[in-house]
Amino acid sequence: MDAEQFRAAAHAAIDEIIQYFDTLPSKRVLPDIEPGYLRPLLPSSAPNSPEPWSSIQPDIASKIQPGLTHWQHPNFMAFFPATVTYPSILGELYSAAFTAPAFNWLCSPACTELEIVVLDWLAQALALPECFLSTGPTRGGGVIQGSASESVTTVLVAARERNVRRRAEEEGLVEGTLEWEDRIMELRPRLVALGSDQAHSGTAKGARIAGTRFRSIPTRLEEQFELTGPALRKVLEECERDGLEPFYLTTSMGTTNTCAVDRWAEIKAVLQEKESWRGIWVHIDAAYAGAALVAEEFQHMTPEWAEGIDSFNLNMHKWLLVNFDASCLFVRNHLDLTSALDITPSYLRNPYSETGTVTDYRNWQIPLGRRFRALKIWFVMRAYGLSGMKAHIRQGLTLGEVFSGLVGRRKDLFEIVTRPAFGLTVLRVREDVCMRALKRKINGTTSSSSDEKKKKEEEEEEEEDGTAASSALTKQIYELINARGEIYLTSSVVAGRFVIRVVSANTNAQEKYVRRAFEILVNITEEVLGVERTEEEWKGKGKEEEELRN
Ligand code: PLP
Numbered sequence: 158m159d160a161e162q163f164r165a166a167a168h169a170a171i172d173e174i175i176q177y178f179d180t181l182p183s184k185r186v187l188p189d190i191e192p193g194y195l196r197p198l199l200p201s202s203a204p205n206s207p208e209p210w211s212s213i214q215p216d217i218a219s220k221i222q223p224g225l226t227h228w229q230h231p232n233f234m235a236f237f238p239a240t241v242t243y244p245s246i247l248g249e250l251y252s253a254a255f256t257a258p259a260f261n262w263l264c265s266p267a268c269t270e271l272e273i274v275v276l277d278w279l280a281q282a283l284a285l286p287e288c289f290l291s292t293g294p295t296r297g298g299g300v301i302q303g304s305a306s307e308s309v310t311t312v313l314v315a316a317r318e319r320n321v322r323r324r325a326e327e328e329g330l331v332e333g334t335l336e337w338e339d340r341i342m343e344l345r346p347r348l349v350a351l352g353s354d355q356a357h358s359g360t361a362k363g364a365r366i367a368g369t370r371f372r373s374i375p376t377r378l379e380e381q382f383e384l385t386g387p388a389l390r391k392v393l394e395e396c397e398r399d400g401l402e403p404f405y406l407t408t409s410m411g412t413t414n415t416c417a418v419d420r421w422a423e424i425k426a427v428l429q430e431k432e433s434w435r436g437i438w439v440h441i442d443a444a445y446a447g448a449a450l451v452a453e454e455f456q457h458m459t460p461e462w463a464e465g466i467d468s469f470n471l472n473m474h475k476w477l478l479v480n481f482d483a484s485c486l487f488v489r490n491h492l493d494l495t496s497a498l499d500i501t502p503s504y505l506r507n508p509y510s511e512t513g514t515v516t517d518y519r520n521w522q523i524p525l526g527r528r529f530r531a532l533k534i535w536f537v538m539r540a541y542g543l544s545g546m547k548a549h550i551r552q553g554l555t556l557g558e559v560f561s562g563l564v565g566r567r568k569d570l571f572e573i574v575t576r577p578a579f580g581l582t583v584l585r586v587r588e589d590v591c592m593r594a595l596k597r598k599i600n601g602t603t604s605s606s607s608d609e610k611k612k613k614e615e616e617e618e619e620e621e622d623g624t625a626a627s628s629a630l631t632k633q634i635y636e637l638i639n640a641r642g643e644i645y646l647t648s649s650v651v652a653g654r655f656v657i658r659v660v661s662a663n664t665n666a667q668e669k670y671v672r673r674a675f676e677i678l679v680n681i682t683e684e685v686l687g688v689e690r691t692e693e694e695w696k697g698k699g700k701e702e703e704e705l706r707n
Contacts, residue, residue: 240480312405317348410458469486579660634678
């Protein structure tokens with residue numbers, strides 16, 4: 158492809174991408190294909206002769222698009238959003254053009270320097286404490302990673318090294334000696350990473366990769382699944398009894414299941430109780446919800462992190478208008494990263510790195526090479542401005558309130574399981590409604606025991622049965638909603654309850670789609686419950702739905 162052919166192909170591709178976005182609402186959010194659909198549509202080996210763009214491009218519409226799940230579709234209300242915007246796409250385009258795996262500053266100074274600047278901009282926009290800025294007092298700063306899991310694994314390795322090195326140094330051992338190496342290897346197997354039972358699975362995976370143990374700390378529905386001080390203390394004491402050394406803790410701002418926010422004041426107070434707990438690395442995983450910090454109404458949270466927090470990550474590629482991948486990791490002291498990850502063979506040496514005056518991001522991450530991701534963040538922050546970013550977040554919050562408000566108006570059918578947060582509503586069908594529906598379906602009878610003891614036993618059984626009944630029917634409803642394919646939702650299980658999660662926060666989200674999603678939820682719920690209505694009631698319902706749509 159020469160320059161002229163590229164110009165024509167790029168124009169055609171851009172036109173098609175714009176058309177894709179423009180026509181998204183008319184598509185099905187989930188693909189209607191079977192596993193393995195693609196192989197029969199493609200040749201069994203790569204073409205021997207070059208093909209022109211005019212024969213490659215049509216395959217996007219005919220072969221690829223039918224197999225896409227449309228994350229930018231206004232009816233995509235599953236997982237968390239993964240936003241993309243035009244300025245962000247432009248950033249990707251330039252990044253591809255300038256391709257430079259800029260692992261050292263000298264490999265392409267603009268890549269490193271822009272990253273330092275835009276991550277300081279972001280830290281300021283989120284009102285993070287000064288310690289997370291490159292200009293702050295603690296050698297802090299930000300680095301762009303590929304994913305939150307990568308961020309967590311990276312800091313876990315840094316925390317592990319900080320712990321064992323400190324202890325070897327305290328014992329007077331000298332790095333580079335066999336005694337040092339032996340002691341480090343003796344200490345590692347007792348290390349245990351912690352996170353609440355709601356922390357994202359990336360922490361357990363990171364611990365496995367880092368070769369340490371992992372223990373989870375129980376949370377409770379009654380406490381909104383927040384990690385509390387007493388729950389942390391209990392697990393720390395258990396670890397101590399078992400001869401283990403907790404060295405790392407993931408806390409969450411917005412857990413994946415329910416968007417719970419952990420209780421940092423309590424957590425920090427507990428970690429001060431014992432000398433051996435004071436050095437535990439505390440990380441904040443704010444992969445999704447951290448984006449909300451651009452809005453002033455959430456910034457009251459951040460002063461708490463000025464002390465006692467070692468690192469924080471936020472995926473701009475979830476809710477903050479930058480396309481995948483852009484996981485922004487901030488650390489209080491970058492020397493914790495570099496002393497764990499800096500391995501410098503002679504071929505990576507250069508006069509600038511030797512002076513120590515430049516940042517070599519290869520020592521802040523696991524891979525060596527890295528993409529120029531700062532460009533797309535720079536473009537998005539400039540093209541939207543902080544005001545545009547805040548408006549986008551507030552729109553997602555408003556849509557969340559609309560949806561949870563609608564659910565709240567149908568208390569006869571649904572229960573909101575946890576406090577709606579950051580645009581996310583977590584719901585299930587009420588237990589009593591499910592029990593009645595199941596009984597109707599099975600034999601049409603209800604309990605009529607007059608014996609008090611028997612009645613109590615029956616009531617206890619019913620409580621257990623109620624949870625099971627709600628889980629079974631909520632699951633059936635959820636599966637039917639996705640099978641019909643007009644909207645896409647995700648589910649989870651919390652405190653033994655099957656729940657449906659609904660969040661609508663991509664750039665195409667709008668109130669009318671949220672209202673329609675609620676209508677679908679109600680209709681399918683009533684269908685599954687076998688709600689029977691008179692003609693008059695159906696007419697009333699039609700009116701109600703009309704009102705909801707408007
Ligand atoms: N942390 C939280 C709170 C998440 O919700 C998710 C994914 O949704 C992750 C981490 C993992 O994100 P990633 O795919 O960037 O590793």
